[in-house]
Amino acid sequence: MQRFIDEEWKKELKEKARRNTLFTLLAFILALGIPIGYVVYTQFYSMNHLPKGVQLMSLTSPNQTYTISIYRTPKRGNAKGFSIRGELTTASSGERRNIYWGDKADHPKVEWKDENHVSINDKVLDVRSDTYDWRRE
Structure with a gap:
């Protein structure tokens, strides 16, 4: 019985670590992706930031x-x-x-x-x- 509980506990810890890693990766991608997307949009697609001339x-x-x-x-x-x-x-x-x-x-x-x-x-x-x-x- 104790062995079964230990294996379940280990499985749960692995799943929690996997979720934390996935969440961290997603947060990192969003933290970089949003500012890069904004810069690309304003510099290459938006007509609001054109040079005066x-x-x-x-x-x-x-x-x-x-x-x-x-x-x-x-x-x-x-x-x-x-x-x-x-x-x-x-x-x-x-x-x-x-x-x-x-x-x-x-x-x-x-x-x-x-x-x-x-x-x-x-x-x-x-x-x-x-x-x-x-x-x-």
């Missing part, structure tokens, strides 16, 4: 509701050329958000199609909901 032009929509400002930013690192960032400003609230991030464009072509649609380098965007980011093609 130099303003090239600013165009107001036909009904004066929106203004699109176009900025040119030099590429980072060894890459040559420029990128274009389009920032939309809503007149009523003053809210600003990036709606266009284009690669390999020195001189952008910008034209309002109507009150809610703008064409930037032949990409037509509905300013109420659309965005264009060349990194997602």
Whole structure:
């Protein structure tokens, strides 16, 4: 009887050690994975952290509701050329958000199609909901 109890107790200790090891490994992966995932997202996918750049032009929509400002930013690192960032400003609230991030464009072509649609380098965007980011093609 004592031998049976000792074996059960040993089994229970092994299972507890296995659970503790698994929990520690999972905590370690999460502790590293969450910050790394955040950095990767903000640097490579989010349009909220784009470089400011130099303003090239600013165009107001036909009904004066929106203004699109176009900025040119030099590429980072060894890459040559420029990128274009389009920032939309809503007149009523003053809210600003990036709606266009284009690669390999020195001189952008910008034209309002109507009150809610703008064409930037032949990409037509509905300013109420659309965005264009060349990194997602």
